[in-house]
Amino acid sequence: MGGRGASLEHQNGMKNMSALIAEEQRRQAMLGGDIAALEALLSEGLVYVHSTGGRDTKTTYLKKLASGSLKYLTLSFEDLQVHAAGPGEMVTGRMSAEVIIGGQSKAIRSLFLTVWMPEPGADGQQVMRMLAYQGAPYPV
Secondary structure, X not given: OOOOOOOOEOOOOOEXXXXXXXXXXXXXXXXXXXXXXXXXXXXXXXXXXOOOOOEEOHHHHHHHHHHOOEEEEEEEEEEEEEEEEOOEEEXXXXXXXXXXXXXXXXXXXXXXXXXXXXXXXXXXXXXXXXXXXXXXXXXX
């Protein structure tokens, strides 16, 4: 992974994961169809804009994954870079995936931007949650 090294001690003193670690957890959860893990990583206010222009909320995105109408067969993130964003962090990079969408197999290559913000976790500690995702087609 490119960009700044990940640390368990957030730059603002938050004892948790950086956005870079959160991105890897998100990738693994998406690939494994782990709805519970994604539920914990995504903010309730999530705005998820796909590279096709489609838009999801946390609820609609998780429903697609849970129902199987969206399934990731392969998924990789490359050229990840982390950028400071107030109390949170933004991550930019490239995504390559093989997915099943509505029963059809599709290859996806996109550039993406995610916004991660600290939010209170179940134990009262701050955790990084993805607030926004914006994908854009990436020419092969």
